[in-house]
Amino acid sequence: MVKYLGKRIFYIILTLFIVSTITFFLMKFMPGTPLTNQAKLTPSQIHQIYKQYGLDKPVWQQYLVYLAGVVHGNFGVSFQFSNQAVSYLIGSRMGPSLIIGGQGMIVGVLLGLVLGSLGAVKANTWIDTTSTIVSILLVSIPSFVLAVLLQYYLGLKLRWFPIADWGGFIYTVLPTMALAASPLAETARFMRTEMVDVLSSDYIELAKAKGLGKVGIIYHHALRNSLIPIITIIGPLTVNIMTGSMVVENIFSVPGIGEQFVKSVLTNDYPTIMGLTIVYCAMLCVVLLITDILYGLIDPRIRLSGQSN
Amino acid sequence: MADNAKPISTGDFKPVTAADRSHLDSEKISAPSLTFLQDSWRRLRKNKAAMIALIVLIILFILAFGSGFFETHNPNATNPNLANLPPKIPGIDINGFNGTIMQSGTRVNAYAQAHAGNAYYLLGTDYLGRDLFSRILYGTRISLEIALIASFFDLAFGVVYGIVSGWMGGRVDTIMQRIIEIMLSIPNLVVMVLLILVLKPGMSAIIYSIAITSWINMARLVRAQTLELKNQEFILAARALGESSLKISFKHLLPNLSSVIIINLMFTIPTAIFFEAFLSYIGIGISAPQASLGTLINDGQKNFQFLPYQMWYPAIVLSVLMIAFNILGDGLRDSFDPKSRE
DSSP: OHHHHHHHHHHHHHHHHHHHHHHHHHHHTOSSOSOSOGGGSOHHHHHHHHHHTTTTSOHHHHHHHHHHHHHTTOOOBOSSSTTOBHHHHHHHHHHHHHHHHHHHHHHHHHHHHHHHHHHHHTTTSHHHHHHHHHHHHHHHSOHHHHHHHHIIIIIIISOSSOSSOOOSGGGGHHHHHHHHHHHHHHHHHHHHHHHHHHHTSHHHHHHHHHTOOHHHIIIIIIIHHHHHHHGGGHHHHHHHHHHHHHHHHHHTTOOSHHHHHHHHHHTTOHHHHHHHHHHHHHHHHHHHHHHHHHHHHHOTTOOOHHHHO | OOOOOOOOOGGGOOOOOHHHHHHHOTTOOOSOOOOHHHHHHHHHHHOHHHHHHHHHHHHHHHHHHTHHHHOSSOTTOOOGGGTTOOOBOTTOOSTTTBSEEEETTEEEEHHHHTTOTTOOOTTOBOTTOOBHHHHHHHHHHHHHHHHHHHHHHIIIIIIHHHHHHHHHOHHHHHHHHHHHHHHHTSOHHHHHHHHHHHHOSSHHHHHHHHHHHTTHHHHHHHHHHHHHHHTSHHHHHHHHTTOOHHHHIIIIIHHHHHHHHHHHHHHHHHHHHHHHHHHHHHTSSSOTTSOOHHHHHHHHHHTTTTOTHHHHHHHHHHHHHHHHHHHHHHHHHHHHOGGGTO
């Protein structure tokens, strides 16, 4: 286990190193300068500004300085908000994103599990058809369309929830609904396939032969065994939530990192883009690691690859 | 022992005709033998939803790529005098399609107000007076082009990468898998955004970013399947007969991988379409004046409260496109792998 963990953490660090290297050099190849109105500045002023941001040094030195900064959690200074450190900017915007992302994930996966297992238990009935239609619709309708429709109908027309802004729990409801759609649909589709598989296996037959009640069979045997593979799709679902949050946060004006990422992209705020890229990768790596460990812990049949060698 | 067998003369025999032979042969398989693809196609045809999705996609393809014939106006021509006109279809007098619109509680004829004369716009016009119908057709074409390009890279790169990785095994496989693992731990959208920033927004940047991100899943699935096939007897036989690796992969591996490839292709396509629309929606994809479903939705969303048709139509087309590809993908998975639905 320790060996496996060590190996995985080494790969995570390697991944983050490669990602920060690639982003650094991509940003160096970017056309244009960080100066807003170069024509008005004298050469000595330009030199002064370059010196202040360390841009007068050769690229390899800038790269080493940057890497050293990344190790210490220092991503430089934002271009968009002058004199604001990127790490501070990201840190202050992490909370809202984690709240709506986490809520979206939990709501989506739980409802998806219910919908998927209903579809499997009542396979080939109208319940199954409805659950399939709902999941196909939710997986197909783009998050930005869904978010705008939710905002208009539930926010503006019915006035159930605030249209945008960030305050208490009530402000998180609409963004959470918009984000939950994709995990809900994916989980339901996956769960249905898994559960249909499990329901036709021998140990379910045995449980029936023993005379167990339907509820007991589904709850104790079918549900638990179909739950295990669901852990493997948590990683892809996290990516969906990250992608979705970029527009959903924008539409509902949630001060999160997704909204910041889009804003930075539109204003060419390179240090923030680089910082957020690394943060996104780190979050995804950690989620993937946790799901792999969980998978091994929950299902004893799965041997972590480091152990089997 | 008395031999009382009946004497046999030549007259008791007669030649067996073809008809007799088929009647006698109880082992004969009367149904025509179907190849794997024919069998899957037969199963797919029974799936009503998938067939409807296929027909919808064919219609969208024809409309989008033949848009020169169907376009009623130039999709990029602006006409500020005729801006924000509601849909008007000649001969149909249903509110929403007759060129009238609600203004401060009363229904007025927007075309008469704008002095549009005999002009009509099937799905109305946008804030610059551009024909929404033609722009949606154009945007659909962009989406479908993206779908074709993503499939191309999936096939040309993902399949080859997967086969090579699985077939070679050993150190090559380990290195190739490490590369994939690293690519997997970066959200695709982040890769796309970075590339688009470097390459300047536009169609070519989107194509490059799709080329880099779309093939990974395909490569993983193809590799897993190749590993399974590699140890089977028919491959061993081919190797024993001295076939080259290249020939084995074309003649033996590819046909056996076809179901995995086709199924995964049908899931790459909606993802690629979604990413293009997404990037255009946030403003770094297809740039003005060209239309993409994403930019149309973004434009329409600004006026959604007063001119809802400007967002509804592109949003419906994009959703129908995605739903059709997803349903067809599900249908193909069921028809290639009958176990999955039974």
